[in-house]
Amino acid sequence: MAFPRAGVTLGETEAERAEGYAAWTAVAHAVAEFEPVSMLVDPSETARARAMLGDGITQLEAPVDEFWMRDHGPTFVIDDERPGALGAVDWIFNGWGAPDWAEWRLSAEHARTIAAHVGAELVSSVLVNEGGGIHVDGEGTVLLTETVQLDPRRNPFADRARVEAEMLRTLGAERAIWLSRGLTRDYDEFGTNGHIDIVATFPSPGRVLLHAQPDPAHPDHAVIPRLRAELAQAEDAAGRRLEVIDLPAPAQLRDAEGFVDYSYVNHLVVNGGVIACGFGDPHADDRARGTLADAYPGRRVVTVDARPLFARGGGIHCITQQQPALPRVDSGGLE
Template sequence: MAWRMPSETAPHERTWMAFPCEGVTLGETDAEREAGYRAWTDVALATAEFEPVTMVVDPSETARAHRMLGSAVEIVEAPLDEFWMRDFGPTFVVDDEQPGVLGAVDWIFNGWGSPDWANAEHSNEIARTVAGLVGAEVVSSVLVNEGGGIHVDGEGTVLLTETVQLGAERNPHADKARVEAEMLRTIGATTAIWLPRGLTRDYDRFGTKGHVDIVATIPSPGRLLLHAQRDAAHPDHAVSAELRALLAEQTDAAGRRLEIVDLPAPATLRDDEGFVDWSYVNHLVVNGGVIACGFGEERADSEARAILEDAYPGRRVVTVDAREIFARGGGIHCITQQQPALEQVAR
């Protein structure tokens, strides 16, 4: 097989999500839990305006999911312990030598580095469950990795982070050569661009230790959207400047020097837990649109929409409030996973 992960901008068959269920991530109070359910529901309903959405739901939450999602979203039942579909669900790939074949990469998921609060028993079964539902061939991997830890251009380039794929909590015996070989085998990546780190908040207790999908993405080959913290009072001001300097020197799989487009952070610097990692980079591209993170700041949200409209011409950008998702450790991209439409996927 010659597996390749298409760009997120390639046509989708559908988007996959996982509905929240009770646990440390969802919240301790009724108000916190309700806010979590609502945030996931809002993303699902916004996405369903553009393409089919299938929601994996723990049996304990089936009635609530039907009540909140209605008929707009397909529901399938499976045991869950977490609900960040991007990270523990399948990473879909296609076979360019056999156009009708869909693959589903099943990374090892250990709860973002095995912190004491994370659960992974049920999460580790979801990639295979989803693969079975859609008739995809399972591509097993020995790498501990999450879908939010990679971004691709569909032409052989992959963005990675040293503190994720090379982190001792995930892959203590890995080196860049081994990781890159696995990326070639599973998603067809021929060129890896390594970031040394991610955003500051992402290294807190409930962080992922550097996921790239909150830092940078590739809207089209040769072009990169980069989180830009403009306020020097935030530690990510130095981080984003360092990453920009590094990325400006990189070339992609086609040998192109990357054109970097800044995607400025909102003005809010802190919440009750410390410096925020609010990022407009963590958006989802869908058929004919983009589901963008909103942070309740009219000026910043509007500026981000304009940049995304330019980056994804011909797509309608819809902003969904993502503050409750970020409060739980991620964003819109983190809770969604696209399934490519096989008959329309092309290099």
């Protein structure tokens, strides 16, 4: 994770900034109940981070401007033929298409910083991409959206074939499933132009959790059937048709900026658990916990209020990036 720092994303008022610091800290503490957490902290925020995070979370000092670690951090990969090796894909990060408001040049270095810190082999990519723009099933399938990877502000000369070749080279993804777009709010000024990680994810190979908007008053009500049809027509790398499981949105349709993109798809899977987004809607939050518990058998689902995160442009998945554990290798083989 990356600890927030003052700037446009965190908020203009003292109350807004306090809310942002508290939201990132709450997610870090929730994850720390299940597995170790490391936090990149800008030098200007070290004292605050130490006071808020406590002793149980490792802090690494590094320059930070944006703090959506999923997007500017490394995408970790492993190699079945080299069990002790950890790779870190370093996508080119340009602040979601280099909009005028984005502060991204410092955080664009985070993949390299983290790879060096954890001893991972850097896998440099020429593709402008973010971790929130992809989801994989671990068996050779990647989910993408046309409006992210083919965004002319990101990759003006890319086409599907070039993107798919890079997904194969960096992630080992043999099959790409393309969705035509993302959720409506994500195309606003401060959106990502269609990140997949609020739309759909693989809880396991052959199964997809899909955001659902049951209310006709929300524009995503018309978007989701189109995406569901695209998923229904797709096959994964193993040649399977996908089982699509709905994750219905909460009842709230709007906030002060317009139609919300509140999505339970934007959760984080951790060791023995799932950190789920909550939206202050007891019925919908409980329903989502049940669906996630069924989708991830044996894992405890914990809900953290994600409204302050979504107000700033993302959710729990967006501010975290998991690092896989590797089998230990000694002279006698794997342990």
